[in-house]
Amino acid sequence: MQNLWDISPPVAPGSPVFPGDTPYQQQWTASISPACPVNVSALTLSPHVGAHADAPLHYDPQGQAIGAVDLSPYLGPCRVIHCIGRGPLVLWEHLAHAVQDLPPHLPPRVLVRTYQHMPVDRWDGDLAAYAPDTVERLAALGVTLIGIDTASIDPADSKTLDSHQTIRRLNLRVLENLVLDDVPEGDYELIALPLKLMTADASPVRAVLRSL
Template identity: 45%
Template sequence: MLIDISPLVDESINVWPGDTPFVQTVNVDMHAGANLTLSDIRTSVHVGAHADAPSHYVTDGIDIASRRLDYYIGRCVVLHIRVRRGERIAPDHLNGKVVSAPRVLLRTGTFPDPRRWNNDFASLSPALIDDFYQHGVMLIGIDTPSVDPFESKDLEAHQAFARNDMAMLEGLVLDHVEEGEYELIAPPLRLRGADASPVRAVLRTF
């Protein structure tokens, strides 16, 4: 079975305040008598479920096109985390839960509606990221717009991903996903020079 963990992307989805919103323009339209329909989109590359590239948070970091694909495809574990809004998830929040796969998706429920922005979503502590790295984790995904708190300027969590050369997925929808192991399928587009890419993130049950 396939479980879609991507939000619907249209003009009502929120992007980070101040970032470029998603807009679709239909340039040729069969409904207006044309022989086909053609549209273009303008959007932040950080729209909806997306993968950040190192070039987003490291001066000399590689772009999303240069990123290895194996980060984004393979065995993962979904964990439900009880964390207060606005808080960084620390190792203690795991409450003894076992990281049993090289990719970990964290369901926090702290950004419940991608069409109604809230600033007080949960994020990741650098200690948690380092801890996961020690346990062989290569990718962490989260159901919030960022792995760092809304107000963060130093982006300590992003920097922890950088020093461990780990990958991240942000903006996932995990409300309907049970804890457990799945196959993750969420490759980014091969966009040269891009600091992120939207992904169609899917879980396959074993």
């Protein structure tokens, strides 16, 4: 029985980003040679490349940078729920089968799988997103972090970012670009800590799930 799932996509040149965002680039600033004992590189990338945690600063001009947020939402029990190919928005009816009728309804963290195979090598402008009402209902059940296997909890062409504004109002945290292809529906321990980037609007994470 597998007890650890790496749910982070590979990050390398060519990793997909939102159109107009900064792609991953790497340059070598030092190379092992008779005059140098080490390899050293310089990275240029958007903090939204690969699996990442959005900071409140990403969708609120007065919000916290990612290095200032509490880490507790990114570590602990979570539930993976499958709603593969259900449409452009994750509706409550897509999740209801995985929510118990009696308390406790859910762990504090919910990750949603929408892809049969997450496109780790290309941009998907038709990505699935959370409906704001679904976020509201999850929060009402005590959920403090939501995650998804797409690049955003809002539709790619949204200008109002209604689900981001819902998590802002309800003080939820979010993980995006997760790879849940091989993860059975069920409960796990989530470990997905953001870097302590004190002025950044997001942070890459190495997201993993561990069996309980």
